[in-house]
Amino acid sequence: MSDAFAEIAKIGVVPVIAIESIDHAVPLADALLEGGLGVAEITFRTEAAADVMALLSDKRPELLLGAGTVLNPDQVKRAVSAGAAFALAPGFDPAVVEAAEAASLPFAPGIMTPSDISLATARGCRLMKFFPATPAGGPSMLKNISAPFAHLQAKFIPTGGVTLDTIADWLSLPEIAAVGGTWIAKAEDMRAGDWQAIAAKARAAVARARELRP
Numbered sequence: 001m002s003d004a005f006a007e008i009a010k011i012g013v014v015p016v017i018a019i020e021s022i023d024h025a026v027p028l029a030d031a032l033l034e035g036g037l038g039v040a041e042i043t044f045r046t047e048a049a050a051d052v053m054a055l056l057s058d059k060r061p062e063l064l065l066g067a068g069t070v071l072n073p074d075q076v077k078r079a080v081s082a083g084a085a086f087a088l089a090p091g092f093d094p095a096v097v098e099a100a101e102a103a104s105l106p107f108a109p110g111i112m113t114p115s116d117i118s119l120a121t122a123r124g125c126r127l128m129k130f131f132p133a134t135p136a137g138g139p140s141m142l143k144n145i146s147a148p149f150a151h152l153q154a155k156f157i158p159t160g161g162v163t164l165d166t167i168a169d170w171l172s173l174p175e176i177a178a179v180g181g182t183w184i185a186k187a188e189d190m191r192a193g194d195w196q197a198i199a200a201k202a203r204a205a206v207a208r209a210r211e212l213r214p
């Protein structure tokens, strides 16, 4: 596993962020860091994503910066030029895996079925996003679909419906590297400039992860 992914597994929580304005970038990063959360997945769900990553890799290099919702090879390139240290996607697209490999960008594709895991592991992936984790069946679903791949040391980041209250259900499984989700940095908190709320949610998530993985 890459250094970036090993670090994510150590932290145990990845905030998934759809950031609407470049003006939110530094205050958001500072809120996460103040909460003790040194990682962020900036998703390509918004226009601002690439500029936000470029700004943060310059101004807040201490934050482990990843690109999320990477849906095509062009976004892999944009993530790399913006200084992202890793990338994730909601689904599995071999063209994206290939582009990430060519760019030496650690990449975790999304999976939801044994077939997805089969395709992704055959393509060399060992860390995968389990999306949408909660509606797809929660921890017991992941436990079952990942069992045949355990000998490959496949690990997962569940996202989709994960909250502070369900972190424990996930992190107690050995095949989980970390949990992810948008509950830490909500769009409405960023819009309202409520950075303290984000710092508090980051702090609570980190504390919960540490309780489970001291």
Ligand SMILES: O=C(O)C(=O)C[C@H](O)[C@H](O)COP(=O)(O)O
Pocket: 016, 043, 045, 068, 069, 070, 088, 089, 090, 091, 110, 129, 131, 159, 160, 161, 162, 180, 181, 182, 183
């Ligand atoms: O955007 C991506 O690349 C994704 O893979 C999906 C996100 O991680 C989930 O949509 C987060 O889900 P919530 O925490 O329930 O809001």
